[in-house]
Amino acid sequence: MSFLEVDDLHVTFSTEDGVVRAVDGLSFGLEQGRTLGIVGESGSGKSVTSLAVMGLHRSARVNINGRILLDGQELVGASPEAVRRLRGRRMAMIFQDPLTSLHPFYTVGRQIDEAYKVHHPKAGRHEARTRTVEMLRRVGIPQPDRRANDYPHQFSGGMRQRAMIAMALVNDPDLLIADEPTTALDVTVQAQILDLIRDLQQEFGSAVMIITHDLGVVAELADDVLVMYAGKSAETGPAESVFNRPQHPYTWGLLSSVPRMDRERQERLVPITGQPPSLIRVPEGCPFHPRCPYAKLNGTRSFDEVPKLRETGEPGHLVACHLEAEVRARVFREEVRPRL
């Protein structure tokens, strides 16, 4: 069993318009020392998944089913207090926008102190601050003892995210979830932050879950990739395998839409046609079929039957697609690869 084991996870929200199936039967595993990249468009359920793992869904309208095991401990249905004790200590999270994610009225140092002290109740103020300064230094903030007394708005965007990372890692967690950690940052800073996460992961040896819509980030960091679509896993496998031999038409679409410097403008981006599906009325059959250019290649199957994850022949690489392996291989070879 993996360190983090998610099994048949369902997350639904009751709304006035109907039940939103944000995550619908998702399963994956993550080992310590490894990095999982979860990719997908907005609304594909990736953030919902990460919040479910952290136990941060608090609305009475949320219904979570399935299993989430952290180092063997069941989180779904566990007492909120038990999950709270894990949060910040065994699993920590950094968010997309470090400016809004840090409290504007408290100094950065105080917010990190607080994160430390809550799980080290016996720690004095001095001990906490020492730890905070050490963490700030570790994430590359110059003059950390002085900067600890600054407020978030006095930090630059990249510095804030470094501080967020310091806060997340202050208790040496076993699982770090990074939800779009670089989306709100300048491109140059993005790379630094990714480097930092990678370095720290190697140093701390924790499991890292990167949530992003940016395949570049995944390519940079991830050992494994999980492509989500409409709350389900579309394709999953080792990064090398998924990137080099993507199997799902949706993954092809994502890869085609990654900007590349070395291509002409008009052919640079090939967006996936159509809109992400409504999670209240998910399309029958394969949820991707309304947008899939190849849906008709195998009769009406894509319209009627929900595809299951199945082996692709490569170790650990699974895909949920009705297309026959040979068809997929041909299409990829002839149509997709030239565009990448």
Next chain:
Amino acid sequence: MGAYVIRRTLAAILLLFVVSAITFAIFFLVPRLAGESSSQLAAQYVGRDPSPEALAAVKKNLGFDQPLYTQYWQFIHGIFAGRTFHYGPDASHCAVPCFGYSFKTHLPVWPQITQRLPVTLSLAFGAAVIWVFTGVTIGVISALKRGSIFDRLSMGIALAGVSLPIFFTALVSLSLFSYKWAIFPNLHYVPLTQDPVAWAKNLVLPWVTLAFLYSALYARLTRAGMLETMAEDYIRTARAKGLNERVVVVRHGLRAALTPIVTIFGLDLGLLLGGAVLTETAFSLPGVGQYAVQAINENDLPKIMAVTTLAAFFIVIANLLVDILYVVLDPRVRYS
């Protein structure tokens, strides 16, 4: 930060002068523009059926025969240096700060106001303690239990609280608690220094009545503020750190939601210190508000003017304190 405070203080002082000039203009310039002669103006400062001598004395004392800027200068000068009025048997000295002299009662106005200020302070601060505590508590609980029976019930009562005029709630509470059940019979103001227990006992009903209105306002404000802040990203961060919910709500949510409430609180309190007119009148409390009503009934302009100036003063000061407090509360202001 020091520069900010100094800048704000200077602005407040300037504002006070502007306010005093406007007040002065309302009382002295506008009637002139409306065509009142200096004698007619002077007639408003003395009792009924003034003798020509009395009129002349007022005209001379208030300088109605002099240019307006001289009159204003005398008014301002009086505040800092006192004034002497030659009216009545002996010259009446109006000591610093001379905010006016009532020619109807032959008394300087300021000592009468300072005499009444403790009453208004007692009422305002007592009520403020109650309404901040209850209003904020109810608002927080309502926000956290949004949609619950508690939320609906308390917001319904709060709607009634903000809708019902204070003279109505005051009369109802008086007739129930003072007369029908006689829990607080025979209400009358007792100075704190004389008997703290009697002071509090006699003020409970006015406090609660006044606080009812404001609690309702603050509950609604707090609820709205909490709903907004509790949806902020930093609340999610706080939870992600593993903080327990009470800490998340109080230290992170309330702390942020409270900032605008503190602002409004400062202004409300400043407004009340200028005289809680309705409450003081309804409960017969001899405070500044009642003094203002009395002055208006008697058409005693110097008193009205002094109370107006005082009320403006409190609001300007409250504004200044709120501005300074804002710096303490919100570091983003401090460093920008």
Next chain:
Amino acid sequence: MPGSTKRVRRRTGGRRGKTAAIIAVAATGALVMTSCGSSGGSSTSSGAGPSGSSAKAEFNAGNKGIVNESDHAGGTVTYQLSSTPDSMDPGNTYYAFMWDFSRLYTRALTTFQPAPGQDGLKLVPDLASGLGAPSDGGRTWTYHIRPDLKYSDGTPITTADVKYAVERSNFAPEALSNGPTYFHQYLQDNTPAYQGPYKDKTGGLNSIETPDATTIVFHLNQPFADFDYLVSSPETAPVPQAKDNGSDYVKNVVASGSYMFASYQDGVGASLVKNPNWNPASDPIRKQYPDRINVQFNIAQTTVDNNLIAGNATMDLAGAGMAAATQATVLGNPQQKAHVDDAVSGALAYVAMSTNVAPLDNVHCRQAVEYAIDKQSVQTATGGPIRGEIASTILPTSVSGYTPYNAYPTTDNKGANSPDGLQKAKDQLAQCGHPDGFSTNLSARSDRPNEVAIAQAVQASLKQVGINVNIQQYPSGKYFTDNAGAPAFVHANDLGLMMMAWAPDWPTGYGFLEQILDGNAIKASGNSNLSELNDPNVNQMLAAAISNTDNAARTAAWGDIDKAAMQQAPLVPLLYRLDPLYRPDAATNVFVTPAYGMYDYLLVGTK
């Protein structure tokens, strides 16, 4: 009357809706008026039994007799007031309730006998040992004060202090401007004019002589037989010159009555305690029943009412009736109603008709209005019978000389709303040449909702006969100086009709009638003869009555003047005002004095 430009008015309380009265003054003539018992203050009590000195606590009991008569001493009596008095300085007040209340701590030369019913109109010597002795045809009045009188500080009271009190209260408007200045008006002035004791330190007013410490002689500039009434004003209460500091004297009034100030706080209240230097042997009317008398100002009227009902207060100092809300509750509860006395305030509400504004300059047009006004609707508008009795005479029932009659009767007083009233009004309109009616204006004081309500009732009934009335509202502060009381304004603005309320400074016919009927009293501003009636016959009758020293004949003359004036229809009497007063269980010796139109405060104690 050199030097006197002050128009004086008696104010009957600070509450809105209350008539402020007004008047100037006074008369020569006699002092006795006990002969008019049939027309007195208790005439409004319905089904009243025989008057007695002590009465059972029932509705209007305090109008007829003394309720809870008791000589029980001790306890605290609390007076509450919804406003503030103009001053507690006896020389600087014009509120009727202060004239009543100030007698607790000051003694004027004379005062009204503390007794219920008509006996309360009788003047008795107070500081003086007897009523005034007139000489020189009523131009000179001599009083002797009682021997061995002392102030609360133990110093002796002399007639020089009485003289000083009159001088400060009447000749120093720069310091004490609230009280009336009758003495200034009727006493011979110095040459050059006396400037008052504060400006003129060299000597006093020559026309007041104090040949010895217990004698005082007043020299008037005309015969004035009502002088004993004049000296019942607190302005003759002695003030020691050494302790007087003008407008600040109110903070430490030196007492001559049975109580003295223990504390006084401007705008807040006062506390009185027994005066140890008051000698009961020198004072036949005062007692020292309560140990302490507290006065609290600025208590909301409904709170005052409720405190009376709950027994937390003893008296409503204003004596002007309950708040509308409390009145309704109290009268609806038989138990509480038994504690109410509907006191005759002494004021008359009326519509004055200008004799100089067309077409009301024609007496028939005025008489049409007399017949047309539905006084029942007016009574309803003002709050019903509890607030006013329908009037047909100028003199109110509590004034000496009141003679009941009705010059313009209509069925049930319903005016144009009765067939005969409608017919009579139309006949008069035809005679004045406006058979289909006419249009005119009616002035009222905008800040007196009650007066405006009456004006609207008047407007409605006049419409029945085709008289279209436009109501013009003016602020009360300038009503007499600039509007209704300024004839030029009245003419220019066609104020044919003017709302008015009037009360005497003391209850004699002359005091009531002279200012509102005498052509010689018409003034360019501050006029009270709003009708501008200048009828030689009425003027002559007033002058003749003033100089008539025959008390009975003079008293009868007031009624004759009333009738003669009403032939000219200068005004439409609407209501004799009544004030429902609440009498708490615990209050002792409670009765209404017609002299002030409220409870007599002199003997009130607590059980």
